[in-house]
Amino acid sequence: MEGNQTQITEFILVGFQLSKNVELLLFGIFSLLYTFNLLANGMILGLIWFDPRLHSPMYFFLSHLGLIDIFYASSNLPNLLANLAKHKKSISFVPCNLQMLLILSFGSVECLILLAMSYDRYVAICHPLQYMVIMNWRMCSILAIACWVCGFALALVQVILLLRLPFCGPQKVNHFFCEIRSVLKLACGDIWINEIFLFADGILILVGPLSLMLVSYMHILWAILKIQSKEGRKKAFSTCSSHLCVVGFYFGLAMIVYMVPDNSQREEHLKILFLFYTLFNPLLNPLVYSVRNAQVKAAFHRVLRKKGTT
Numbered sequence: 001m002e003g004n005q006t007q008i009t010e011f012i013l014v015g016f017q018l019s020k021n022v023e024l025l026l027f028g029i030f031s032l033l034y035t036f037n038l039l040a041n042g043m044i045l046g047l048i049w050f051d052p053r054l055h056s057p058m059y060f061f062l063s064h065l066g067l068i069d070i071f072y073a074s075s076n077l078p079n080l081l082a083n084l085a086k087h088k089k090s091i092s093f094v095p096c097n098l099q100m101l102l103i104l105s106f107g108s109v110e111c112l113i114l115l116a117m118s119y120d121r122y123v124a125i126c127h128p129l130q131y132m133v134i135m136n137w138r139m140c141s142i143l144a145i146a147c148w149v150c151g152f153a154l155a156l157v158q159v160i161l162l163l164r165l166p167f168c169g170p171q172k173v174n175h176f177f178c179e180i181r182s183v184l185k186l187a188c189g190d191i192w193i194n195e196i197f198l199f200a201d202g203i204l205i206l207v208g209p210l211s212l213m214l215v216s217y218m219h220i221l222w223a224i225l226k227i228q229s230k231e232g233r234k235k236a237f238s239t240c241s242s243h244l245c246v247v248g249f250y251f252g253l254a255m256i257v258y259m260v261p262d263n264s265q266r267e268e269h270l271k272i273l274f275l276f277y278t279l280f281n282p283l284l285n286p287l288v289y290s291v292r293n294a295q296v297k298a299a300f301h302r303v304l305r306k307k308g309t310t
Contacts, residue, residue: 027084040286069282075102096178109151115209
């Protein structure tokens, strides 16, 4: 088995069996979506960086969210686009493992950053007088660093556990990317330890943060209902609604992909769902936070006015 393992130097990403013309069409569509992702998230990062009015804890975490969306899409889409353009679907063993590490890392970090953002909203609405004391820049930096370190550490554990397994064929990964659950199906050894750690990771990264967010938003809702003025309630709801939209979409799809037991009938549906998640989730944050957030829209209009006067 050890000898067979050394012979596996690349995997074949099956994806969908499509004609060359369809693959070229998808290459054009996916390229546009990827470009729009880079531009939209880059615009959010630029507005936060250059506009002093957006130098607050909420937008500090939003800037991290924008970076994660750019990195997440860049960790898998360029390889997919190259395969579509060249009509080849192979990926070497080492790049495949690197892609797995990056996909898991950025996905985990995003979950934790969303949790930090919900904590920020909880403090802002439930403890407004102590907000700047609690959410000072030192606390924000500690939370952000902790999110990145924990996300990469948990992903690294998953990849190290996978690397101990022998791969003796077949080489075909039934996916568009090196998704860890699809790659594990090709292992010749026993994968029960990997499955246990993946499930535990799902609890830590998905179920745990989502539960804490629901608790925090129950407190937020109760605090909003106590606000006397109608304008105050409207402003409080508007600051939380954007975050709730992102959380609902992100955690809903992630839990379907990683927490629901896999079977052959669901495999094709999960491939499409994962592709949809990869293409559209990075676009969701800039769209939601630019359309539904008054401060971001105001910052954008200020930039346009400055451009108009110069």
